[in-house]
Amino acid sequence: MRDDTMDETTGESSDESKDAAVTATRKAAALEAFKDMAREPGVAKPDPILVVDKVVRRFGGLTAVDVEHVEVQRGAITALIGPNGAGKTTFFNQLTGFDTADAGTWTFNGRAMSGVPAHKVARAGMVRTFQLTKALSRLTVMENMRLGAQQQKGESFWRALVPGFWRSQEQEITERAEELLVRFKLDAKRDDFAGSLSGGQRKLLEMARALMVGPELVMLDEPMAGVNPALTQSLLGHVKDLREQGMTVLFVEHDMDMVRDISDWVIVMAQGAVIAEGPPSTIMSDERVIDAYLGAHHDAPLSDTELQAQLHDAEAELEAEIEEETQK
Numbered sequence: 001m002r003d004d005t006m007d008e009t010t011g012e013s014s015d016e017s018k019d020a021a022v023t024a025t026r027k028a029a030a031l032e033a034f035k036d037m038a039r040e041p042g043v044a045k046p047d048p049i050l051v052v053d054k055v056v057r058r059f060g061g062l063t064a065v066d067v068e069h070v071e072v073q074r075g076a077i078t079a080l081i082g083p084n085g086a087g088k089t090t091f092f093n094q095l096t097g098f099d100t101a102d103a104g105t106w107t108f109n110g111r112a113m114s115g116v117p118a119h120k121v122a123r124a125g126m127v128r129t130f131q132l133t134k135a136l137s138r139l140t141v142m143e144n145m146r147l148g149a150q151q152q153k154g155e156s157f158w159r160a161l162v163p164g165f166w167r168s169q170e171q172e173i174t175e176r177a178e179e180l181l182v183r184f185k186l187d188a189k190r191d192d193f194a195g196s197l198s199g200g201q202r203k204l205l206e207m208a209r210a211l212m213v214g215p216e217l218v219m220l221d222e223p224m225a226g227v228n229p230a231l232t233q234s235l236l237g238h239v240k241d242l243r244e245q246g247m248t249v250l251f252v253e254h255d256m257d258m259v260r261d262i263s264d265w266v267i268v269m270a271q272g273a274v275i276a277e278g279p280p281s282t283i284m285s286d287e288r289v290i291d292a293y294l295g296a297h298h299d300a301p302l303s304d305t306e307l308q309a310q311l312h313d314a315e316a317e318l319e320a321e322i323e324e325e326t327q328k
């Protein structure tokens with residue numbers, strides 16, 4: 001039963017103040033772990049949940065991922081950033097068993113995971129979110145949630161053999177789905193097609209679906225992409241909430257405001273490799289990161305011709321914008 005007695009000094013119910021205390025503690029613990037940490041790619045973490053060594057993925061002649069060593073701290077929110085084509089999504093796919101690495105090893109909670117198929121990786125406690133595909137959009141919100149559990153548990157064998165066992169599992173799955181839908185304020189949409197949800201609601205469903213297996217490490221692929229600014233804060237709150245519930249979060253994101261707002265630590269990839277790590281407040285002023293985003297040699301002086309070309313492009317863009325505005 002909830003204890004709703006009020007704290008006279010803060011005016012909060014004691015449950016609320018307890019929640020706030022937990023939030024402060026988890027955040028503080030995460031920040032404490034990164035205090036004084038060397039800002040070097042591959043730097044050792046005090047309590048890593050994930051440790052990656054020499055992972056390589058090639059597509060023909062292109063090396064999409066070539067990560068020498070990286071560690072992810074347990075209980076923290078870590079952002080994985082980098083310019084387009086840096087290899088972030090490919091790296092996520094290797095780690096979660098959705099694609100096979102050409103080389104390398106990694107451990108999750110000390111357990112070797114290379115070569116382990118996706119549903120077993122999920123069962124071990126490491127899940128990634130997926131954007132809603134066309135097929136999933138045609139299912140209801142509830143069906144998506146149930147699929148999140150079934151697909152990842154890979155228990156069709158048991159389902160066929162032991163119907164009684166499966167029925168009790170089914171009930172458990174439905175209850176867990178209901179609980180998560182309430183938490184993500186999607187319960188009123190449970191019977192709507194996932195395709196009819198707004199951009200922000202889809203992101204919530206993607207997150208809720210990943211939580212069906214009760215993961216320890218949640219990997220979010222661009223959780224803010226296509227989200228209406230009005231829903232931004234609510235989504236950020238849900239991501240922070242994962243940490244408060246004791247989960248570890250690793251997310252890929254281009255939106256630097258979000259990275260600064262919620263991450264405890266940032267890992268930067270460029271051309272397949274981890275090139276820098278550091279706290280969100282200073283990472284974007286790291287020379288290696290500036291180089292990666294702007295392309296090498298940005299500090300070499302521009303030739304006259306290059307300068308003219310840049311000015312010309314900027315003017316053309318500005319004119320196009322003005323024209324667009326006047327036509328509205």
Ligand SMILES: Nc1ncnc2c1ncn2[C@@H]1O[C@H](COP(=O)(O)OP(=O)(O)OP(=O)(O)O)[C@@H](O)[C@H]1O
Binds near residue numbers: 062064082087091
């Ligand atoms: N299935 C594939 N076949 C061939 N090349 C691929 C494949 N998947 C990714 N690549 C290439 O690998 C490189 C890394 O791509 P990836 O999508 O992992 O980068 P990213 O950092 O996630 O980029 P973005 O931020 O734009 O999503 C790119 O050059 C991409 O074109």
